[in-house]
Amino acid sequence: MNQNPDNNYSAPAKSSVLVCQHLTCRKQGAAKVLAAFRQLKTPNVIYEGCGCLGNCGNGPMVFILPARIWYYLVQPHDVPKVAAAVINSMNTILHITQRHEWEQAKNLGTYRSNTLDSEGFIHCSTPIQLLGSANRFFKNQTDLVILKIDVDRVTPEIRYEGIDANNLFPHIYGELNIDAVSDSIDLESHPDGSFVLPDELGN
Ligand code: FES
Numbered sequence: 001m002n003q004n005p006d007n008n009y010s011a012p013a014k015s016s017v018l019v020c021q022h023l024t025c026r027k028q029g030a031a032k033v034l035a036a037f038r039q040l041k042t043p044n045v046i047y048e049g050c051g052c053l054g055n056c057g058n059g060p061m062v063f064i065l066p067a068r069i070w071y072y073l074v075q076p077h078d079v080p081k082v083a084a085a086v087i088n089s090m091n092t093i094l095h096i097t098q099r100h101e102w103e104q105a106k107n108l109g110t111y112r113s114n115t116l117d118s119e120g121f122i123h124c125s126t127p128i129q130l131l132g133s134a135n136r137f138f139k140n141q142t143d144l145v146i147l148k149i150d151v152d153r154v155t156p157e158i159r160y161e162g163i164d165a166n167n168l169f170p171h172i173y174g175e176l177n178i179d180a181v182s183d184s185i186d187l188e189s190h191p192d193g194s195f196v197l198p199d200e201l202g203n
Helices: 023-026 030-038 076-091 099-108 116-120 130-137
Strands: 002-005 015-019 047-049 062-063 071-072 092-098 144-150 157-161 168-172 181-187
Touching: 015 030, 015 076, 023 030, 030 047, 047 076, 062 076, 071 076, 076 092, 092 099, 092 130, 099 144, 099 168
Parallel strands: 015 047
Antiparallel strands: 002 071, 015 062, 062 071, 092 144, 144 181, 157 168
């Protein structure tokens, strides 16, 4: 099984897992793959058969929405791993901040970024969006950490917003309760100042 994340990732309130059921994928066992997904009955995830996904030579093909992640050559034994990745993408959002700001937040018991005052919310990214956000807004900055945030534990409202409906970003509308932060991960950079996706967030 291979995976290819597409950069146009959007709101993960619910997910659909599309399993191609067209001719070539069916010959390669797509019906059994779809049946294996449907046995899982995962909350907030819909498993559906669909028409040709345009990559018939690498079937069975699976496409995850709204994450827009492709899986190739999927077999029934791959299904639990794919489903776990889907659930992880729905439950985790990420926020980049300076290390000293996170240390300060831990002492205070609550985290707020300066955008909470200026824009009314704390900017976050989904795992697929993270590198793009880092390179766009934090290039050449050092001593940064990524806060890994468990969506289910965040007290303020989270809205998925943006100009492009296919690429919505999670925004936290209030101070972040720090017990929603499950981990803080160092954000390392290349010599040219661009960032490296930490192994802990590798897809
Ligand atoms: S038949 Fe499945 S991708 Fe074309």
